[in-house]
Amino acid sequence: VDVRQKPNVEDSGTQRTQSKLTDEPSEEIGVASDEQLRLLIDGATEHAIIMVSPEGSVLTWNDGARRMKGYSASEVAGKHFSLFYPAAEVQSGKPLSDLETAAREGMYSEQGWRVRKDGSLLWASVTITALRDSTGNLRGFGEVTRDLTERLQSVEEVAKLHDDQERILETLGEGIVLYDVNVDGKACFQRANSMASQLLGVDLPSLKAMAGRSMPQLDICDALGKPMSRSDLPYAVTARTGQPIHDFLWQWSGYDGSKRWFSSNSQPVLDSSNVMTGVVFSIVDVTESHEARQALERAHGRYSALVEHSSDVTCVLDVDGIVRYASPAYLAVYGESPSQRVGRPLFERVHPEDQAMARDLLALVLEKPDDLVTIEYRVVHEKGDVRYLEVTAANYLDDEAIGGIVINSHDVTERVVAADRLTRAAMYDPLTDLPNRSLLLDRLRQSITRAERTGIGVGLLYIDLDRFKRVNDCLGHLAGDELLKVVAHRLRDQLRPGDSIARLAGDEFVILVENIDDVRSTQEIAERVRQSIVQPVDIHGQSISADCSIGIAISDGSTADVLLQEADTALYRAKDRGRGRWEIYDQDMQLDAQRQMDTELVLRHALDSDRVVVHFQPIVALPSGRCVGSEALVRLIDENGRLVPPDDFIPVAEDSGLIIPLGFQVLRHACLQQAKWLTDQTGKLRVSVNLSARQLHTNDLVSVVKGVLDECGLPGSALCLELTETALIESTDSTQQTVRDLTGLGVIIALDDFGTGMSSLAHLRQFPISIVKIDRSFVDGLNRSKGDTEVVKAVIGLGQALGMEVVAEGVETETQARILGELGCSRAQGFLYGKPGPAHEMISAD
Numbered sequence: 098v099d100v101r102q103k104p105n106v107e108d109s110g111t112q113r114t115q116s117k118l119t120d121e122p123s124e125e126i127g128v129a130s131d132e133q134l135r136l137l138i139d140g141a142t143e144h145a146i147i148m149v150s151p152e153g154s155v156l157t158w159n160d161g162a163r164r165m166k167g168y169s170a171s172e173v174a175g176k177h178f179s180l181f182y183p184a185a186e187v188q189s190g191k192p193l194s195d196l197e198t199a200a201r202e203g204m205y206s207e208q209g210w211r212v213r214k215d216g217s218l219l220w221a222s223v224t225i226t227a228l229r230d231s232t233g234n235l236r237g238f239g240e241v242t243r244d245l246t247e248r249l250q251s252v253e254e255v256a257k258l259h260d261d262q263e264r265i266l267e268t269l270g271e272g273i274v275l276y277d278v279n280v281d282g283k284a285c286f287q288r289a290n291s292m293a294s295q296l297l298g299v300d301l302p303s304l305k306a307m308a309g310r311s312m313p314q315l316d317i318c319d320a321l322g323k324p325m326s327r328s329d330l331p332y333a334v335t336a337r338t339g340q341p342i343h344d345f346l347w348q349w350s351g352y353d354g355s356k357r358w359f360s361s362n363s364q365p366v367l368d369s370s371n372v373m374t375g376v377v378f379s380i381v382d383v384t385e386s387h388e389a390r391q392a393l394e395r396a397h398g399r400y401s402a403l404v405e406h407s408s409d410v411t412c413v414l415d416v417d418g419i420v421r422y423a424s425p426a427y428l429a430v431y432g433e434s435p436s437q438r439v440g441r442p443l444f445e446r447v448h449p450e451d452q453a454m455a456r457d458l459l460a461l462v463l464e465k466p467d468d469l470v471t472i473e474y475r476v477v478h479e480k481g482d483v484r485y486l487e488v489t490a491a492n493y494l495d496d497e498a499i500g501g502i503v504i505n506s507h508d509v510t511e512r513v514v515a516a517d518r519l520t521r522a523a524m525y526d527p528l529t530d531l532p533n534r535s536l537l538l539d540r541l542r543q544s545i546t547r548a549e550r551t552g553i554g555v556g557l558l559y560i561d562l563d564r565f566k567r568v569n570d571c572l573g574h575l576a577g578d579e580l581l582k583v584v585a586h587r588l589r590d591q592l593r594p595g596d597s598i599a600r601l602a603g604d605e606f607v608i609l610v611e612n613i614d615d616v617r618s619t620q621e622i623a624e625r626v627r628q629s630i631v632q633p634v635d636i637h638g639q640s641i642s643a644d645c646s647i648g649i650a651i652s653d654g655s656t657a658d659v660l661l662q663e664a665d666t667a668l669y670r671a672k673d674r675g676r677g678r679w680e681i682y683d684q685d686m687q688l689d690a691q692r693q694m695d696t697e698l699v700l701r702h703a704l705d706s707d708r709v710v711v712h713f714q715p716i717v718a719l720p721s722g723r724c725v726g727s728e729a730l731v732r733l734i735d736e737n738g739r740l741v742p743p744d745d746f747i748p749v750a751e752d753s754g755l756i757i758p759l760g761f762q763v764l765r766h767a768c769l770q771q772a773k774w775l776t777d778q779t780g781k782l783r784v785s786v787n788l789s790a791r792q793l794h795t796n797d798l799v800s801v802v803k804g805v806l807d808e809c810g811l812p813g814s815a816l817c818l819e820l821t822e823t824a825l826i827e828s829t830d831s832t833q834q835t836v837r838d839l840t841g842l843g844v845i846i847a848l849d850d851f852g853t854g855m856s857s858l859a860h861l862r863q864f865p866i867s868i869v870k871i872d873r874s875f876v877d878g879l880n881r882s883k884g885d886t887e888v889v890k891a892v893i894g895l896g897q898a899l900g901m902e903v904v905a906e907g908v909e910t911e912t913q914a915r916i917l918g919e920l921g922c923s924r925a926q927g928f929l930y931g932k933p934g935p936a937h938e939m940i941s942a943d
C-alpha cells in the first residue's frame with residue numbers, strides 16, 4: 098500500500114497567503130447554459146464539481162464543493178484553483194502542470210492532498226477534464242473531486258497493522274515468507290522476515306527487493322533427499338490448491354554447502370470473502386532436533402531389536418491394563434502367543450493371589466509417573482505351572498513412541514525355587530520334612546504373641562523316643578531313619594488343626610499345641626501320641642515296638658526358648674521316672690534342673706582341680722571275713738570341702754558325658770592304689786571299679802583300660818569292672834565285643850546291683866560275667882522278707898550253677914552274714930566289714 102506523506106498544514110496555509118493568483122470577478126459565475134445540468138451538478142453533493150477557466154480561475158462552484166472545501170460560491174468565484182493545493186505543490190507548479198496534462202491528455206486523474214478553507218487537509222480523488230468546444234478550442238476545465246479522507250484513515254490503520262504485523266513477524270522465532278497469490282494460482286514472493294532471510298542466507302534488503310518477483314531457485318530436496326522443483330514446494334502447492342500443508346520436512350544445503358533440515362508449514366491467507374489472496378510459508382531449522390531424532394530412531398531400532406530378541410517379556414499396557422504390545426518372549430513364559438493377549442488384560446494371567454498386587458503396581462506408576470516400580474509376582478503358564486516374574490513397571494504414557502505403561506518382566510522362577518530350597522533347607526528337616534528347631538521357635542514366638550493377645554494358652558509337647566539308640570545300633574541307621582519317618586507320620590496324624598510339629602534333633606520331636614483351654618487337653622494329646630507310637634512298626638521285615646517319653650509345658654508368659662526348655666525339663670523328668678510316660682513341667686522340676694546344673698558345675702570344677710577322690714570298701718570272703726579285694730567308690734570334694742556322694746552326681750556325669758573323664762580318673766586312681774597294695778604284699782588281690790553304660794560305649798575303652806593297667810604294671814586279673822544290668826541289656830554288638838575284649842585283657846566282669854533290673858540271669862549268660870553282686874535291697878530283707886531270702890537263695894544257686902562268684906552287697910549285720918554263709922554265698926561287702934574310706938583306712942587282708 099502506497100501512502101503519501103501528509104503535507105504540513107501550516108505550510109499550505111502559508112503558501113495560500115503567498116499565492117500569486119488574483120481574484121476573478123464574481124459576475125461571470127452563475128451563467129448556466131443548461132438549467133437541468135446545473136441542477137444535476139448541484140445535486141451531486143458528495144462531489145465537488147467546479148469549472149475553471151483555461152488559466153485556472155474558478156468559474157462555477159457547486160454545493161458539494163461548498164460542503165467539501167468550506168468556501169461559499171461567492172468566496173471562490175474568480176479565485177485561482179491552486180487555492181485548493183497544499184503550498185508545497187503550488188510552489189512546485191503542480192496545479193498548472195495538472196491543467197496542462199489534462200489539456201494535453203483530455204483528462205488527468207490523481208489521488209492527492211487538497212486544502213480546505215479552514216486549512217485542514219483532505220485526501221481526494223481528483224479528475225480534471227479538459228472542456229473544448231466543437232471546434233476544439235479549450236474553453237476551460239471541469240474538476241470533479243471526491244473526499245477520500247475517511248478511506249485514507251482506514252488505509253492508515255491498515256498500514257499500522259502492517260507495521261504491527263512486521264514487528265510480530267520479526268518476533269517470531271521462525272522464518273516467515275509471505276506470498277501473494279495471483280488469479281492463476283501462482284505464488285508471488287511478497288516479503289519475508291529477517292529470520293527467513295537468515296535461514297535462507299539472503300540479507301533482508303536484497304530479499305525485500307525481490308518482492309513481486311519469483312525467488313531464485315534453490316536446490317531443495319525433500320525428506321528422502323529427492324530434489325524438488327519449485328512447483329512442488331509447499332507454498333506453491335498451497336497457492337495452487339488452497340490446502341494448508343503442515344510439518345513439511347525438507348533439506349537444503351544452503352549457500353555454504355552445509356546440509357540443513359527445515360520444517361515448514363504453508364497456510365493460505367483468505368480475505369473476508371474467503372478468497373485466497375496469499376500464502377504464509379513458515380520455515381524452522383530443525384537440523385538439530387531432526388538429527389537427534391534420527392539418532393533416537395536408530396537407537397529405537399536397536400532397542401526394539403533388543404526387546405524383540407530378549408528373553409525378558411516386555412508388554413505395553415494402556416491405563417486400564419489392556420495389553421497393547423507383548424514381546425515374543427511372552428510365548429515362552431505364558432504359553433500363549435503375544436497376539437492372543439493383545440487387547441486383553443495382562444493381569445488376568447497373574448496368579449490369583451498376586452493380582453491385587455499387580456493392580457496396585459499399575460495404580461502406582463499411573464499416580465507417580467516418574468517412579469520405576471519393581472515387584473515380584475507369579476503368573477500361571479497355560480499348562481498350569483507357576484512362574485515367578487520380577488516385574489518393573491514404567492510410565493511411558495507421555496512418550497510419543499510408546500504411549501503406554503511398559504511392564505518388563507524377568508523370569509526368576511529358578512532363582513526363587515533355589516532360594517525356596519535354601520529356605521526349606523534352613524527351616525525343614527530333610528529326613529521327615531518336618532519344620533526344624535528354628536522354624537518351630539519362629540512359630541512358637543508367633544503363637545505366644547497371639548496367646549498374649551487372646552489370653553488363650555499355648556503348649557509344647559517335647560517327645561523323645563525311648564531307647565532309640567538301640568534301633569540304630571541293632572538294626573542300622575537306615576532302619577533308624579525309617580522309624581523316625583514313621584513316627585513323624587504318626588505324630589502328624591495326631592495334630593489338631595492349627596497345631597504344628599517339628600523335629601528338633603535325632604529322636605526328638607515337638608508338638609506345638611495352640612488354643613489350650615485347660616491342661617487336660619495336652620495330657621489327652623500326650624496320651625494319644627504315646628498310643629500311636631507304641632503301635633508296632635514293620636521295618637525291613639522286622640517288627641519294632643517303640644515308645645516315647647513326653648515333657649509338657651504350658652506357656653504362662655514365658656518366652657519361646659524358655660517354654661521349650663521347660664518342656665525339655667519335663668521330658669527329662671519323664672525319662673528319669675522310667676520312660677514311656679509324660680510329665681507336666683512344674684517349678685520343682687526347674688529346681689531339680691537347676692540343682693543338676695549346679696552339680697555339673699561342681700563336677701567340672703572338681704575334675705579340673707583334682708578334687709575327685711576315690712574311697713575303697715573291702716570285699717571279704719565268707720565265712721572267713723578275709724579281705725579279698727576292694728571296690729573303688731568315687732566322691733567329690735565341693736567348694737566347702739564337703740564330700741559329695743556319687744548318687745548325687747553320677748547321673749549328671751552320665752548325662753553330661755563327664756562320666757568319661759571322671760571314670761578314667763577313678764580307674765587310674767584305683768589301679769595305682771591296687772598296684773601299691775600288690776607291691777606292699779598286703780594281699781589285696783583285686784580292685785573293683787564301677788563302669789557306667791556310657792563308658793562302655795566309648796570306642797577306646799579297651800585301649801584306655803589296657804593303658805592304665807600297663808602304666809600301673811598290673812595284670813588284668815587284678816581289675817574287676819562292675820557293669821549294671823541295664824548297661825548290659827542296652828548293649829549292642831560292638832559293646833558286647835568291648836566286654837569280650839576286656840576279658841581278653843584278663844579283666845574280670847561283675848554284674849552289679851543284680852535283681853533290680855528284673856532281667857533273667859540266663860539271658861545274661863551270653864556275657865562273660867564272672868561275678869554277680871546281689872543288690873543290697875535283697876540282702877536287707879534277708880531275715881525279714883521271705884521273698885527276698887528266696888531271691889538271694891536263687892541267685893546264689895544260679896551263680897554257682899553258672900560258675901560265677903556271688904557277692905552280697907550291703908551286709909550290715911552278723912545275721913545277714915551268717916544266713917549268706919549258710920546259703921553258700923562266697924563273698925560279701927558291707928558296713929559290717931568296713932565302710933568306704935580312703936585307701937589308708939583299708940583294713941589289712943588278714
Ligand code: C2E
Nearest residue numbers: 730731742743744763787788789907908909926927928933
Ligand atoms: P555300688 O556300685 O552298688 O556301690 C556300693 C554302694 O553301696 C556304695 O555306695 C556303698 O557305700 C554302699 N554300701 C556298701 N555297703 C553298705 C552297707 O552295708 N549299707 C549301706 N546302706 N550301703 C552300703 P556309694 O559309695 O554311695 O555308691 C553308690 C553308687 O554309685 C555305686 O553303687 C555305684 O553304682 C556308683 N558309683 C560309685 N563310684 C562310682 C564310679 O567310680 N563310677 C561309676 N560309674 N559309678 C560309681
Ligand code: MG
Nearest residue numbers: 728787819849
Ligand atoms: Mg559297684
Ligand code: MG
Nearest residue numbers: 849850870906
Ligand atoms: Mg552295687
